[in-house]
Amino acid sequence: MSAPAWTANGAGVAGGVVAEASTRTPPLIFERSRPGRRAATLAPCDVPVRPLEDLIPAGLLRGRPPALPEVGELDLVRHYHALAQRTMCIDGNFYPLGSCTMKYNPRVNETAAAGPGWRRIHPGQPAHQVQGALALLHGLEGLLAEISGMPHITLQPAAGAHGELTALLIVRACQRDRGEGGRRTVLVPDSAHGTNPASVSISGMKAVEVRSDPTGNVDLEDLRRKAGPDTAALMITNPTTLGLFDSRIGEVVRIVHEAGGLVYMDGANLNAILGVTRPGDFGVDLMHFNLHKTFSTPHGGGGPGAGPVGVSAALGDYLPVPRIVEEQGRYRVVEDRPRSIGRVRSFFGNFGILVRAYTYIRFHGPADLRGIAENAVLNANYLMHRVKGAYDVAPHHGDRPCMHEFVLNATRQKQQGARALDVAKRLLDYGYHPPTIYFPLIVPEALMIEP
Numbered sequence: 001m002s003a004p005a006w007t008a009n010g011a012g013v014a015g016g017v018v019a020e021a022s023t024r025t026p027p028l029i030f031e032r033s034r035p036g037r038r039a040a041t042l043a044p045c046d047v048p049v050r051p052l053e054d055l056i057p058a059g060l061l062r063g064r065p066p067a068l069p070e071v072g073e074l075d076l077v078r079h080y081h082a083l084a085q086r087t088m089c090i091d092g093n094f095y096p097l098g099s100c101t102m103k104y105n106p107r108v109n110e111t112a113a114a115g116p117g118w119r120r121i122h123p124g125q126p127a128h129q130v131q132g133a134l135a136l137l138h139g140l141e142g143l144l145a146e147i148s149g150m151p152h153i154t155l156q157p158a159a160g161a162h163g164e165l166t167a168l169l170i171v172r173a174c175q176r177d178r179g180e181g182g183r184r185t186v187l188v189p190d191s192a193h194g195t196n197p198a199s200v201s202i203s204g205m206k207a208v209e210v211r212s213d214p215t216g217n218v219d220l221e222d223l224r225r226k227a228g229p230d231t232a233a234l235m236i237t238n239p240t241t242l243g244l245f246d247s248r249i250g251e252v253v254r255i256v257h258e259a260g261g262l263v264y265m266d267g268a269n270l271n272a273i274l275g276v277t278r279p280g281d282f283g284v285d286l287m288h289f290n291l292h293k294t295f296s297t298p299h300g301g302g303g304p305g306a307g308p309v310g311v312s313a314a315l316g317d318y319l320p321v322p323r324i325v326e327e328q329g330r331y332r333v334v335e336d337r338p339r340s341i342g343r344v345r346s347f348f349g350n351f352g353i354l355v356r357a358y359t360y361i362r363f364h365g366p367a368d369l370r371g372i373a374e375n376a377v378l379n380a381n382y383l384m385h386r387v388k389g390a391y392d393v394a395p396h397h398g399d400r401p402c403m404h405e406f407v408l409n410a411t412r413q414k415q416q417g418a419r420a421l422d423v424a425k426r427l428l429d430y431g432y433h434p435p436t437i438y439f440p441l442i443v444p445e446a447l448m449i450e451p
Helices: 073-085 107-113 131-148 160-177 195-202 220-226 249-258 313-318 351-387 411-415 420-429
Strands: 152-154 185-189 206-210 231-237 262-267 286-289 309-311 323-327 330-334 406-409 446-449
Touching: 107 351, 131 152, 131 286, 131 309, 131 323, 131 330, 131 351, 152 313, 160 195, 160 231, 160 262, 160 286, 160 309, 160 313, 185 195, 195 206, 195 231, 206 220, 220 249, 231 249, 249 262, 309 313, 351 406, 351 446, 411 420, 420 446
Parallel strands: 185 206, 185 231, 231 262, 262 286
Antiparallel strands: 152 309, 286 309, 323 330, 406 446
């Protein structure tokens, strides 16, 4: 339905002539302003009030009231409601933002997280007063351990990239304890998430790129050439940002381990393999989870987020403190971990986000978690087959099915004058959020789509 026609003063259609396109939006709230109108009436103050001059220096006080619109309550409500309708959101629009998609945020998660038992506690309370909260955190660690095959979990990191940094600090601590602190190289495939090399730099190490082969897997020969005595770790995203599962992941892990390095997996795409395979089972030493990608927690506007990290049995002592320990059905907080890298976040992380993830996992259970992965793969393959006649699919896909996402190559469109950027902007006109564009970098004019 087309937008309503408005003139600049809100009179709408005049004399049968629709207003020009530049005025086809509801009138601004300033244009509805009338002197003396108020949207709310405050009750009289019944406590003594000190003069403003006693609280604020006279030179900082306004000489006249601010020029704010004067409108009634109904106009104010309509104004903010109109703004809300312009928001691009998962509730009202298709949101195929590849690799960083915010999954549906079920309202039951919000209800659980808003419970008074969670809202009214304070992270500084003693353990005996917050046993329920500690039980939930400990339980979430156990669930993530079972899902990933990584026996030790920390919930502290506040986002995926923060989890990457936490894992790399653990790598450094482990290599130092082995007497191999000189290892300063981290291998990063060219199909990895873009934050990986940035996290390497922040951790004080050097990123070295490893090429992909024509099928989108890690080029094993290039990996063998670059894995050596200075290799601290490999950071791999599997499934990759191409939307493909590297079927030779076992061989990749073996090559890095034989060179003395550790294998870190960026778990941002875990939603494609839930209940099907576990990173710990194919030899990964460390990984992080994006709770907003796989376990439905909100992550709009830059946060709050959560990027828990899981590690193998050999690395458990390096996890951040404090740790939660269960003893005979009671929970206590432990700080005494000499090999720990220390705190990476205040208290236990973003607690409300963790409540949401716990609710989501418990609501679905093992069978339905696998169903989430199966549906993610089914939806992506369905959409890929619907559009691959109009667009070229990235050649790395070949005849393989994709996982949770796929990448198109808009070079053919660019040759006709429409770049990937133009396609993305035009989709907005039709009410669709655009896909990720120009990433991964190894695909020209890339459109990365995750339904």
